[in-house]
Amino acid sequence: MIATTRHLADGREIVYFDSVPTPREAVDPRDLPPVATRSQVRWDPLLGEWVVIAAHRQTRTFLPPADQCPLCASTPARATEVPEADYEVAVFENRFPSLSTEVDRDVPAHAEGNPLVALRPGEGRCEVIVFTSNHDRSFADLGAERARLVVDAWAHRTEALSALPGVEQVFLFENHGEEIGVTLAHPHGQVYAYPFLAPRVQKILGQVATYEGDLFADVLAAERSGPRVVAANEHWTAFVPAAARWPYELQLFPHRRVPDVATLTDAERDAFVEVYLDVLGRFAHRFDEPMNYISSWNQAPVHAGREQWWLHLQLFSFQRAPGKLKYLAGSESGMGAFVSDTSPEGAADALRAVVVP
Structure with missing residues (x-):
């Protein structure tokens, strides 16, 4: 496995995972504003659990048509989240993250009117892992070689995110099917680096x-x-x-x-x-x-x-x-x-x- 790190137009990191050496020099031509988030984690004193509040995610992309998919490879006519014209596996920072290393840290100590509900900045990281450039495939039909490359990418991101300050747990997952709540049909999963242990x-x-x-x-x-x-x-x-x-x-x-x-x-x-x-x-x-x-x-x-x-x-x-x-x-x-x-x-x-x- 060869991992190559590049950056998108707004500074977010993207990592390409290849089975053979492949030049990865495409530049993201989009004019994107910096990603900003005011996510918080709030303590539920009755259940003893942290809850992530990420109201800014209401504006995230929702079930676009296939010709507008942001996870497909870029073309001369349309730039996407993946600048290359083709790729095997790609991982990039989510444009609409629930948790972020760049989160606004100016939060009060507790929720307004309730000192039992402690507040903390929603510090962490959320990444998207795209399993293939082929929009119409699923993990089930990736084949053994590509699936193994995904496993190696999971391992790479687990190590990288576990080393971030404040991260307590790294969660790898895939939602598959609209009934689950998938908002992008392209085969992909996600990586969450939590600043707490999940319940x-x-x-x-x-x-x-x-x-x-x-x-x-x-x-x-x-x-x-x-x-x-x-x-x-x-x-x-x-x-x-x-x-x-x-x-x-x-x-x-x-x-x-x-x-x-x-x-x-x-x-x-x-x-x-x-x-x-x-x-x-x-x-x-x-x-x-x-x-x-x-x-x-x-x-x-x-x-x-x-x-x-x-x-x-x-x-x-x-x-x-x-x-x-x-x-x-x-x-x-x-x-x-x-x-x-x-x-x-x-x-x-x-x-x-x-x-x-």
Whole structure:
């Protein structure tokens, strides 16, 4: 993998990832104002969680037609977020970031009228990772070589963002499908560098701390020998968790404890691509139309709790049946108590039975 760093017209960083040496000298010709954000993080004293307030994102690009896609390669007639005429994988700072290293730091100590709600600047970083210059492809049909390049880009960005001051967690994810809330159809994912630990990570670390034994290892060992395994190889197992919340949900675990994508060996990265493309193909062909999904890397905190963590990926879909979605209604949205419309064992059976062309 060759990583080449350049800058866009407004000073944002863009990194090209290539499998072979490729000149990357195109210049962004656009006249862009500097990116400015007044994001804040606010402490919820009842839940003990940080909430990001990013009102400026209301004006971000929303489902443009294909010929106006900002993630396609640039042409002489139209400059995009990627100045080159073609590329393999590209990562750049989000033009409409929830968190930023250039955030306005002049914020009061607490929310107006409520001293229990502490305020901090929304310092961090948000990046877009574009998997291919081909607008009409998806991750499921990238092929092993390109998918492996994406894994290497994930590892590169995890290391780079983990080194930024104030970053506590690096989150890699992909939203796929309009039902999920995707605002750009071009195949891409995102990288968030949080200035706090996300609630899910905090809760898991709490469970790990109180468990008598090795919680991650015991969960993985039990699921590898159980009825919910969908795909596996020497280094990875993909299974439907026994207490799955979503209609179709998988967890992909490496067989060796590692904290994040950057610490995976070459063999483990290759093996991940094999299993991941397998299960994405099953999601794409479970119904007549490909399922929407969220792919969510659960990486270790940058600092505290890192040694206890076990890297894993969640892949889940809101699709419960053809034309039917799982909505987060009263119990889920109001109380955080999930009610599943499918059985984990039935979902595993259905995914194993999928024949991928």
